Amino acid sequence: MNREDFPILQQNIVYFDNAATTLKPKKVIDSMDEYYLRHTSNIHRGDYNFAIQTNKLYDHVRNIVSKFVNCDSSEVIYTSGATMSINMVVFGYMKNHLKKGNEILISKAEHASNILPWMKLCEEVGTILKYVPLNENYELTLDSIKKCVTSKTRVISLAHVTNVLGDVRDIQAIGEFARENNILFHVDGAQSVPHMPVDFKKSCIDFLSFSGHKMCGPTGVGILVGRYDLLTEMDPVFYGGGMNSSFESDLTYELKAVPVKFEAGTPPIAEVIGLGEAINYLMKIGMDKIHDYEVKLKKYLISKLKDIPNLILYNEDMNSGILAFNIDGVFAQDTSVYLNHYNICVRAGNHCAKLLKDAMNIRNTVRVSMYFYNNYEDIDRFVDALKNSKDIFNVVL
Template sequence: MNREDFLMFENNKDLIYFDNGATTFKPKKVIHKIVDYYSKYTANAHRGDYDISLKVDDEYESTREVVRKFINAKNTSEIIFTKGTTDSMNMIVFGFMKYYLKKDDEVLITKTEHASNVLPWFELEKELGIVVKFIPLTSDYKVTLDNLKKVVTSKTKVISLAHVTNVIGDIRPIKEISEYAHSNDIKIVVDGAQSVPHLKTDVEDSDIDFLAFSAHKMLGPTGVGVLYGKQDLLEVMHPLNYGGGMNSFFESTKELEYKELPLRLEAGTQNIAGVLGLKEAILYLENIGMDKIHEYEVTLKKYLLEKLKDIDNVEVYNPLSESGIVIFNLKDIFAEDTSRYLNHYNICVRAGNHCSKMVKDEIEVKNTCRISLYLYNTKEEIDKLIEVLKNSKNIYDIIL
């Protein structure tokens, strides 16, 4: 749907882009917003008293309100602009958890998490002596409340999970987990990188404590993302950056005071163009409707899975996951060779372990090809992919 809104399709007539889990194309409205900022009202935010600077303030702060509404947070002060999901996750772990947790406290993650929901915890484990444990998954790689309960102990203080995982594409029952977590005095952190772009997000309903997501995976620009945290938790979060924009005053006597939320956590000039682009991306998604987007992706995915069944030498590893992600291999062909073969026909898929290097412990395959769908993909594109995969017997003639 809406392919006419994307310049990438205008400029690359035959391109089939199935790597939306990595990043997404940007609609003209997003690009124009960024160009407008750089060509019509370039100024810093929260600095000047002149018209163009005040306009930037309005645009920047109104984005916070757009984000708040989009994820249904209570206050705009709970919305912090960051560089992206990784940045947000590091702020949660090193700005909050580092002071909240103590030695021997346990943090639960899974082996299908993205590196940004693994490595900060591993580092904190080394630094603080907390213990990072893995929630066992079901045979189809899901997290269930029953499995979660098996590893929760009196020392469990945090559960940190992707809402949708970036390799398997399973959707976690976050609301249910959150309810259980809070009844046991456990904080819940959600990596929303693969869910916020595709599903309706409601932080009040799911009652999660923290949420991290990136603009570029949801039609927005690269280099900008969001950290959501409940007000009382963000109030005690330590900034990881100190400097301009986040202080109220400081004196040579070393007397100083930092600003209130959210600015206290946004030191330095922010990615203003990126934030403004994010606003347009959210408005664009809302205009279509998140439920409609999800429904469309599910329809496409079902169509893709049905078609893949017709090809003997294709093995799909996650047929039961509910999101628009399909991981597969051609029999006896290394994933990277398959993705190069598809590239020959202008079809973009991702090959590898997709930044989730522990997934191999679960699916027993180190590398796969990943198709991740989005609203602008079509059944015709899937038909082309299927045709190319059906003819893959000559793969080495093509890639060598």
């Protein structure tokens, strides 16, 4: 649906790499052009009309985000993307609140950005990283989390939807369990916030990270939503202009209030404005509608692939627009190079989830990740290409 909003789709491509980044609707690009062409100016304290206009647009995006994921606008921090958001949680909050021996629960299906910061924290503070086991379908359940929780568990940090297999975790149930047990709950929303409704308050989330470019927005901007009382105890990771109220030569300084104190330096202004436009665009379509449509596409894809021999599907039952597969006996990258000959864009590799190989016994997969602008015709083209894949080496070599 809404294909006409995406100029890039006028080229003859099937874009199935939406978990890596999404295409941008014209409206989002226009909103950023408008800033650069008609009212370029910095935010904070500009007394001329351009600056007042920019400031208003920039600040308003916090309200848009708060409506989108149900939080207060004072709980919305602009970051460079989900990676920066998670690093701020780990090094701005956790580092000052966790002690040696405290346990952090994650899973082996997480993206590097939800593993490496925690590893570094363990190295620095002596916390312990524990991996909640995945079941035989590589899914994570609340029961398996409960079995891993001890009196030392202080944090659960999980992707809402995992980026290789598209496992949709029941964050509502996990969040309620975490809050009852006084465990902090961080959700990596990079693969869920763009694709389905996410409710920060209702799901008892303490910190929520996501990226703009995976949801029709520009690169270079993302969001950290944090519970307000926790944010008042979080330290900035960066210090500089825009985030301080005063500083003196005797080393005394005062910082601005939450959330501005976390946003040192000139932020990505055009990108924040573009992200606001992207969120408005998604809300207009409706997140429920987007999710339902992607699940339908996935079901259609799976039904079509049943006719093709020699395919190994790793996650056909998972309720999202992501399919991981291999052609038996063909290295994942050779498959993606082959599909490129048909102008089909997929991704091959470990998809930054380098621990998943321990659970799956397979290192590399080809990943199809769909979004609302994909259609049944895209799937037919993809399936047709795979039908000819016995000739794969005639094409790629």
